[in-house]
Amino acid sequence: MHIFDILGPVMVGPSSSHTAGAVRIGYAAYKLLQEEPKEAEIYLHGSFAATGTGHGTDRGLIAGLLGMQPDDNRIPDSFQIAEKEGLSFSFAEKEIKAAHPNTALLCLTGKSGRKAEIQAASVGGGRILIQKLDGVELNVSLEKPTLIVHNLDRPGCVAKVAELLSDRKINIASMQLYRMSRNGTAIMALETDQPISEEAIHSLAHTDGILKVTFISMNT
Amino acid sequence: MAFSSLKEIMEYGEKSGLPFWEAVLLDDMEERNVSREASLEQMRYTWNAMLEASSSYEPKRKSASALTGGQGKQMEAYCEMYPPICGPFMGRVITEALKTAESNACMKRIVAAPTAGASGVLPAVLIPYYETCGTSEGTVLEAMYTAAGIGQVIALRASISGAAGGCQAEIGSASAMAAGALVHLRGGSALQISHAAAMALKNLLGLVCDPVAGLVEIPCVKRNVIGAVNAISSADMALAGIESRIPPDQVIDAMRAVGDKMDSTLKETGMGGLAATPAGMEIVQKLQRG
């Protein structure tokens, strides 16, 4: 842990796991949807379900979906802001098998009709893990800028992505591969040392076998 | 690489001739690959966030459960009306601890130090000292590096999470950090800083995490007060030359061992201690009824 994990984060209270972590989950989900959400069906599991209201977990998740960061003073008013911005939402409790106690499942529809389903856990100190994306199990922390690529599960896709990045002098810090089932879809999650340009994302998205490309940097 | 013991920080200082806080600063520059100015700037931002949390305190605001709010103001009014038993400085410390901890419970912006639950401890000693003892901002920032260095070692050797180590890991760690910071503000040595931290942690060893209804309110808000007050007495002892008979790093290791032995009902589950009292359970039922 670096010193600003000890003196920090600067955040809206009361709990780094139940409030700040919830905001970050909402924010990550908003980024993964790639547009402003219009509808959000949210399911809370475990301690998020049991003590979420008292900790502002619900308000935090909505704040994140609206693009707020954990230090945003408007978090307590996120429900009213959502109403003004045309985001309708619902909350329900749900037992999710083998999930971390602080888990939320978000089913989102964007303003242009895009859909995304994200299951994420708040694992302490405001840190989060994305554990399921559109039905594919993964394990992504988003601590570093992360590129998420949905692709067809067939030979050559990984090599193409790696080549395109190396051509642009982008260093891959880590790479994880996940698949739904053979010949179905797969997801690549790559942490990079350098930011990725619009151009690179565009080229990637138009590569054969690549279905969708999302670049997430949690601090912007 | 972060320091793995307080002793290591002290030895580094002896070799390089640098004070405790600067060893922590240099380590941060290396670890995050940032310039001295960038690191200091981030610390200044953190300090300003603490000041703002205090100055934007709203006495009428209540937490979502309606259990928390207004006591910072109540303490302040008392201190203005009667000289508090503990003296005016300590009166301000208690007031500040309550204010920040209440603001946290009321969904206002605070600085987790090292956690949101314990966010009142460090500002409760730094702000009154800054405002009444004529210290410069620069010295306060140095004190914050001192605190962060202590917290980092505790996080590495033991824990700073109530769920993992009980409240000794949150309020105890915050108190140790604040004690070290105060010794720096008073111009104490690296050795005195370590012993102040050790004594502060020792005095809160075994403290359990038992929040009523699982919320960061009861007993958390008032525990910030004991964290701050304990930091001051520990810093004064260290400045007087009193040492912890158990070496500081061994105190931290003992905190971990105690945390490991602590029953899970006493580690943030809201099932033991004050949370399990009849009054605590009654609050749970009331909240469930809505």
Ligand code: SF4
């Ligand atoms: S009782 Fe638990 S939640 Fe409250 S301050 Fe202590 S460690 Fe944090």
